Structures are given as structure tokens and as C-alpha cells.
Ligand code: SAM
């Protein structure tokens with residue numbers, strides 16, 4: 289970690305004493321799925337498509353690592369659409385100080401490419417799996433891909449990726465009735481299934497009103513069925529995790545609408561365009577791409593540290609304020 293930068297102590301800490309050791313790095317806004325809660329019309333978004341180059345990403349990762357970042361999650365859009373994804377994984381993993389490289393993907397190339405990701409140094413993977421029923425999966429994502437994705441997940445487990453998580457956005461009118469089937473899958477599979485509260489974005493307001501399920505409803509079901517809360521480690525993020533002696537897998541709840549969710553915030557985000565975002569639901573990000581293009585690690589550090597002082601105590605989603613995020617494919621969730 290850099291001890292100082294021109295005499296100033298360099299560490300990623302905000303004015304509320306929260307420390308940031310986790311970078312969510314979006315490498316593209318493009319996606320080949322049409323998830324009804326995210327990009328229901330596919331990629332007709334009006335956003336730019338020229339994502340950061342591998343060299344720009346390298347500068348960014350060196351800067352974050354120099355300031356104590358230990359974990360990077362590569363996300364999108366759909367990161368597997370980039371042909372240089374394995375190079376990006378390798379660059380993150382080879383950067384001094386980075387201990388864990390994770391990927392969030394819709395899994396469409398997982399079956400084919402998990403070996404390459406692993407060889408490049410991938411430690412952990414989150415795969416979006418919004419249903420175990422092929423017809424429901426297609427209704428939510430617009431793709432008939434469930435079988436391949438489940439095979440890819442099995443391959444990731446047998447390849448020895450220790451940290452495999454499945455992500456499901458709970459939707460009242462779609463997959464909520466499947467909760468029992470998701471739990472059953474965990475009897476045999478050593479993965480963590482994470483149920484995410486549907487978040488309101490600029491583009492999904494009616495869908496949100498019709499489909500949001502409060503995570504506490506699922507939490508009550510878990511507790512009634514004997515699932516027990518796993519004690520959080522000091523640097524754990526905001527997810528609440530549960531285990532059960534009869535199940536190989538665990539459950540995670542991501543409840544951004546719950547009180548105190550932001551207290552455990554440990555992450556910063558950079559968009560594929562090279563903008564630093566202090567929160568998923570804040571206003572426009574700060575453009576640092578020119579510094580990345582120059583390869584200027586020190587100035588990148590200084591700019592991030594200064595901007596971090598503007599981070600707010602929480603999001604204001606419960607007041608209906610969704611910031612500049614029109615859909616999460618813009619920033620990677
Ligand atoms: N394409 C990849 C995928 O789907 O896993 C990575 C990007 S996607 C934006 C990252 C995560 O955000 C996914 O788990 C997705 O389910 C979640 N997500 C997208 N829109 C959301 C919303 N409105 N509310 C809650 N989660 C959302």
C-alpha cells in the first residue's frame with residue numbers, strides 16, 4: 289500500500305470512517321440478454337460502447353491496489369462479451385496487492401470458458417440464475433440458455449472454484465413462487481444462492497412497483513425453516529448469509545432497502561467508460577479516464593482519494609431517488 293502521496297496519507301476511507309478495499313470494475317455496458325428487470329429491450333441503451341482498454345484498466349487496478357484494494361469484481365453489461373476478458377482477469381490477478389479476482393456473468397460462455405478464466409487467475413464467480421425452470425428463465429432473460437448455464441456452474445464447481453455464487457433477483461410476478469426449488473438445489477450443490485431485492489432504477493419504475501419483494505419476507509421463511517445466520521467477518525460486505533445443516537449450499541440475502549445496508553459499504557465502482565462512482569445510486573460519476581490513458585497511477589490515486597470525501601452516508605432509494613443509473617447494466621450492479 290502507498291504510505292503517502294506527496295506527504296498525504298493515502299488510504300481509501302470516507303468521511304464516515306468506512307474503508308474501501310473492494311473495486312467493482314465494469315468492462316462493458318453491452319449485454320446479449322434482455323433481463324426484464326435490467327435491459328428489457330436489450331442493448332438499445334444510448335450509452336457509449338468504447339470500454340476502457342486493457343492498458344487503461346491496468347493503470348486503474350495499480351492505483352486501487354496501491355491504496356489497499358484487495359478484491360476486484362469484473363462485471364458489466366456482460367463481461368464475457370469482451371474477447372480480452374481473460375487478459376483482464378490476468379492483469380488484475382498479477383497486480384501486487386490484489387488477493388481475489390471475481391467475475392459476475394450471465395454465464396452464457398461459462399461452460400466453454402471456465403477453464404480459461406481459472407487459468408488466468410479467477411478466484412470466484414457469481415452467475416445470474418433467475419430461475420431453474422427453462423420457460424421461466426426464458427421469460428425473465430429472453431434466452432433459452434438455462435441448461436448450458438447450469439452445466440457451466442457444475443463445471444465451475446468441479447474445476448475447484450471455491451467461491452461459486454448464484455444471483456437471483458426476486459420478482460413477485462415471476463420467480464418468487466420458485467423459492468422452494470432454489471432451496472432444494474442447495475441440498476446437493478456447494479454454492480451460495482443469493483437473493484437480491486429488485487432495485488428501482490430510472491428505467492424500471494412500473495416493473496419495480498409490480499415486482500419488488502422485500503428481502504425480510506424471505507428472511508422470515510429461512511428462519512422458520514431452520515436456516516441460521518452466519519456470523520459476519522469484520523470486512524464482510526452488506527449481504528446477510530445463512531447456513532443449514534441439511535444443505536451443502538448457503539443462502540445470501542442482499543437487501544438494499546433494509547435499514548443500515550450502507551453502513552457496511554466497502555466498495556467503489558468504475559464504469560467501463562472510466563468513470564468513478566461512489567454509489568450505485570449517486571449522480572454522474574467522475575471521469576478519470578484521461579489519467580488512465582496517460583498511465584498516471586499517482587494522479588489517479590490522488591483524484592480518487594479527493595473525490596471519495598464526497599461519498600454520502602447512504603443511498604436514497606427509499607425516497608425513490610435512483611440517481612443517474614437508468615439500469616444496472618450501465619454500472620454492473
Ligand atoms: N451481466 C452480468 C450478470 O447478469 O450477472 C453482470 C451485470 S448485472 C447488471 C449484475 C447483477 O445485477 C446481476 O446479478 C443482476 O441480476 C443484478 N441486477 C440487474 N438489475 C437489477 C435490479 N434492477 N435490481 C437488482 N439487481 C439487479
Ligand code: SF4
Pocket residue numbers: 319320321322323326327364365366394416616617
Ligand atoms: Fe444483461 Fe446482466 Fe442486465 Fe441481465 S442482468 S440484462 S445479463 S447486464
